[in-house]
Amino acid sequence: MFEISYRKMIDRGVLEPEEGDVIRGAIADPAAVNAGMDWYRANVPAFATIDPAVHAWPAENASTDVPTMLVRGSADRTFVSGMGKLARAHALKLIVRTIEGVGHWTPFEKPDEANALLGDFIGAPKAYQSRD
Template sequence: MSLIKVNRCGIKVQDLGEGGAVLLVHGWPDTHQIWRHQAEALTASGYRVVAPDLRGFGESEKPKKIKDHSLLHHVGDLIGVMDHLHVDRIHVVGHDWGATIAVLLAALRPSRVATLTCISVGHPRAMAAAGLRQREKSWYSLLFQFQDVAERWLSENNFANFRTLSRHPDPDPVIGRFRDPDALTAGLGIYRAASPPETLLQPSAPEPAPPLIPVPTMGIWGSADPTVVESAMTGTAAYVTGRWTYERIEGAGHWPQVEKPEQINQLLLSLLAQHPATSNATLPQAEPGAPQKAIEPSAEVGPGYR
């Protein structure tokens, strides 16, 4: 693991193997470790794996201000990590909030993305369009807006509410990290920055057209996912102009990469083999430890409900 300074934030990154590069982007409440099964399979198959801890999570730095946890800060972090590692184009795989971030990376910087894989969560507009059933399943997003209240609720009775809400397949390491109050608050920063209560309201004026995804894209959803309805994933097809494929994983919950790792690995390896991540350009070499340029945080990305 190395610490890369991007956008005035230190990002811890696991960089393994050689070959075509694959960026693995975790969501809440995880770290790069959630990809352990995929990292092993990908490196064994001749790929380079780049798996960061997002800002606010794991061993990466944890900004105090909510605005510093915006989705575009995360996108800028990933671009900065790629530049620092001299990676021009990369396969991007995201899960949960990491999938939302991956969607924005592919839509805003498509020349840097060879393929996109969204696990459990797709395009934010598809999530918004999934309607009342999705909003009901995402009720906790509103709870998470209440600082201190959410932290107390999640952690009381030895994190019993966290266990029940998340149904995480490997909760103990998460709880171990979240026993640090600062880590728990930082982990909720992405909800507070990217999914404020205002996103539940209908816009009063027409919004800019949502960014489309021009790269080959695969959506993966587990049939037993308790927090995301299927249409929130399948609806992503409307925002993809590249090749779209959809894979429904029977019996999997919100973490198919942990619950059904062999099936997910097979799907990833098949997609990656069809679309090699060859470079189109040579990037300038980054100075070791030099801060990397962010995507402008004021850019419009549109709402989602997570």
């Protein structure tokens, strides 16, 4: 799991090797990994039992007019670019921001850019948008 999910972040300088050691230690314990997976087990029904009329979330006609922002990386394979278009049917005040050159982990890979986008979105003063 470490090699697939976190090695690239160390290789690109997103994480320090010492941070990688902490993550490697945390996910080396099968119980710790299992606990994270249990969230999905508890919240996602078995695919063979999914009935869209019962399990659809959000409901097909659900929507929100609360301002919403989706931040994705240009190389993100989870929040692909078409997802924003689909989400607009449910999030009426959605804005999508893309950070170039990163994947799914925008806060790890480019924290200052991710924080600045979030800060601008919520109206935080610039002084609070930097890691330093």
